[in-house]
Amino acid sequence: MSHIIRANNLVKSFTKGLRALDDISMVVNKQEVLVVMGPSGSGKSTLIRTFNGLETFDSGKLEVVGVPLYSNHDERNIRAIRRKVGMVFQQFNLFPHLSILENIILAPMKVQKLTRIEAEEHAMHLLSQMGITKQARKYPSQLSGGEQQRVAIARALALKPELLLFDEPTSALDPERVNEVLDAMRTLAQKGMTMVVVTHEVGFAREVADRVLFMDSGKLIEMTTPDIFFSNAKHERSRKFLNQIEK
Amino acid sequence: MKMRKGLWIQVLVLALVFSLILVLVNNISTNLIRSGLGFDFGWLNRTAGFALAEHVLPYSSSDNYAWALLIGWLNSLKVIFASLIMATLIGFFVGILSAGRNTLLRFLASLYVTFIRQIPLLLQLLFWYFVGFLSIQGNLIGPFKGILNISNQGIVILGINLSAEFSALLIGLSVYSGAYISEIVRGGIQSVSRGQWEAFRSLGLAENIGLIKVIMPQALPAILPGLTSQYLNLAKNSTLAIAVGYSDIYAISDTIITQTGRAIEGFILLLISFFFLNIIISNCMELLNNRLLSYQKH
Numbered sequence: 001m002s003h004i005i006r007a008n009n010l011v012k013s014f015t016k017g018l019r020a021l022d023d024i025s026m027v028v029n030k031q032e033v034l035v036v037m038g039p040s041g042s043g044k045s046t047l048i049r050t051f052n053g054l055e056t057f058d059s060g061k062l063e064v065v066g067v068p069l070y071s072n073h074d075e076r077n078i079r080a081i082r083r084k085v086g087m088v089f090q091q092f093n094l095f096p097h098l099s100i101l102e103n104i105i106l107a108p109m110k111v112q113k114l115t116r117i118e119a120e121e122h123a124m125h126l127l128s129q130m131g132i133t134k135q136a137r138k139y140p141s142q143l144s145g146g147e148q149q150r151v152a153i154a155r156a157l158a159l160k161p162e163l164l165l166f167d168e169p170t171s172a173l174d175p176e177r178v179n180e181v182l183d184a185m186r187t188l189a190q191k192g193m194t195m196v197v198v199t200h201e202v203g204f205a206r207e208v209a210d211r212v213l214f215m216d217s218g219k220l221i222e223m224t225t226p227d228i229f230f231s232n233a234k235h236e237r238s239r240k241f242l243n244q245i246e247k
Numbered sequence: 248m249k250m251r252k253g254l255w256i257q258v259l260v261l262a263l264v265f266s267l268i269l270v271l272v273n274n275i276s277t278n279l280i281r282s283g284l285g286f287d288f289g290w291l292n293r294t295a296g297f298a299l300a301e302h303v304l305p306y307s308s309s310d311n312y313a314w315a316l317l318i319g320w321l322n323s324l325k326v327i328f329a330s331l332i333m334a335t336l337i338g339f340f341v342g343i344l345s346a347g348r349n350t351l352l353r354f355l356a357s358l359y360v361t362f363i364r365q366i367p368l369l370l371q372l373l374f375w376y377f378v379g380f381l382s383i384q385g386n387l388i389g390p391f392k393g394i395l396n397i398s399n400q401g402i403v404i405l406g407i408n409l410s411a412e413f414s415a416l417l418i419g420l421s422v423y424s425g426a427y428i429s430e431i432v433r434g435g436i437q438s439v440s441r442g443q444w445e446a447f448r449s450l451g452l453a454e455n456i457g458l459i460k461v462i463m464p465q466a467l468p469a470i471l472p473g474l475t476s477q478y479l480n481l482a483k484n485s486t487l488a489i490a491v492g493y494s495d496i497y498a499i500s501d502t503i504i505t506q507t508g509r510a511i512e513g514f515i516l517l518l519i520s521f522f523f524l525n526i527i528i529s530n531c532m533e534l535l536n537n538r539l540l541s542y543q544k545h
């Protein structure tokens with residue numbers, strides 16, 4: 001099995017007649033970095049959130065980290081997937097009442113039943129990877145946005161996931177804080193982490209992505225290498241989108 | 248620091264209220280003396296002469312009125328404290344269900360809340376007493392005999408004997424306040440952003456663990472103020488005890504006033520005892536509040 005995600009004909013509508021996901025079929029391979037792009041409302045978040053069961057789908061079949069998922073949304077399978085898939089949100093979603101360290105060790109202690117000492121040791125290792133060991137005892141509100149997002153990445157890494165999902169991880173950051181987060185993600189990619197990243201950061205996509213998936217109106221328009229996508233996009237809609245974001 | 252300031256304000260208000268009462272009492276007492284009735288608390292030392300079915304401390308009809316009032320106050324405390332705990336359990340349980348994802352449970356929870364809020368508490372208490380307890384023939388729960396007995400004599404649970412009057416009041420007050428508390432709990436839970444639910448779920452945490460470790464600590468600051476006011480309401484509502492014949496502070500004061508004719512003195516004592524009750528509840532909640540909110544200072 002070289003693929004980590006396999007989606008077959010995924011369909012989802014929030015409101016009748018309007019498809020947020022319109023017959024999506026795709027594969028994400030191990031150690032691949034896939035960047036998802038598309039205009040607002042095209043279904044990028046919906047797609048990435050079905051990958052860890054935060055959204056249900058109406059029909060089709062999904063297989064993530066070897067666990068199958070159908071439209072009946074089996075809770076046990078979803079939990080099994082979530083234990084192996086980390087997620088990073090646009091708004092960080094750190095737990096504000098817990099210290100940075102507590103944010104990170106909560107899941108390892110409760111899900112993997114690690115002792116506090118084991119969990120803290122691993123957490124400190126992750127924080128040093130993210131370059132924020134000094135903040136371990138602080139609380140989320142005492143950190144800058146960029147630091148908070150790096151904590152969120154460390155928290156998502158705490159269960160040693162096989163796949164990381166990012167939904168616009170830098171969109172809520174001050175411009176001067178964007179790079180520290182992108183750098184951390186770049187390092188992860190170099191270490192071979194499989195990642196699906198929704199982002200508008202063209203530089204990151206060009207440099208780090210193995211493939212770019214372009215969506216519009218819930219449809220997968222094209223999925224190709226960044227070289228081809230950014231210089232020689234096949235589809236009219238992709239070219240229109242690229243013209244817009246270059247402005 | 249905040250606590251101490253709050254305490255000072257309370258003391259100040261207390262002093263103000265007492266001086267107002269003193270002026271009032273002085274006025275009334277001159278009037279009473281003028282009309283030959285007199286104003287004194289000497290009767291407190293006289294023999295009460297009535298029996299009380301329920302007493303936390305030893306009591307007999309040869310004890311004095313002051314002791315009878317204290318017994319009444321303790322009876323009030325007993326039923327308020329027990330109802331407060333049960334109402335909280337019911338309220339959190341139902342509140343969590345009504346903020347949850349299960350449609351059927353949500354519907355049942357809202358049915359309970361709507362139903363209970365439509366009916367006056369007095370009617371509910373009478374229902375629990377006359378329909379719920381006095382109409383029971385024999386023992387309601389056969390199989391658990393010895394552990395839990397429910398009969399028209401009340402409830403016996405693990406050897407602890409609860410009278411039918413106490414039980415009806417306890418259940419009535421808890422079920423009633425529980426409905427209001429559940430709405431406060433639901434509101435508090437819903438005030439926590441959706442992102443927090445998604446974050447703990449994405450980490451593979453089970454719903455109940457996420458609720459306890461992530462959602463509730465953030466919901467509590469929004470829940471506590473409403474909870475305090477429900478507790479104070481519950482304490483005040485407990486004076487409806489008289490309707491089911493439970494000897495709380497109000498019921499006993501009522502008897503004493505009828506026997507002695509000392510209505511004004513009786514009511515002053517009643518006011519003071521409720522004042523203390525409310526101060527106890529408010530301060531306990533304030534203490535809890537400060538402990539829970541300490542993390543927000545970061």
Ligand SMILES: Nc1ncnc2c1ncn2[C@@H]1O[C@H](COP(=O)(O)OP(=O)(O)OP(=O)(O)O)[C@@H](O)[C@H]1O
Pocket residue numbers: 014015020038039040041042043044045046047
């Ligand atoms: N919870 C929801 N309820 C109803 N409709 C929704 C919901 N979430 C998304 N949608 C709709 O589904 C479609 C896809 O939304 P989605 O959030 O996936 O888009 P997106 O590509 O992530 O957009 P953006 O770039 O703005 O984040 C949109 O039409 C949106 O209005």
Ligand SMILES: [Mg+2]
Pocket residue numbers: 044045046167
């Ligand atoms: Mg989105």
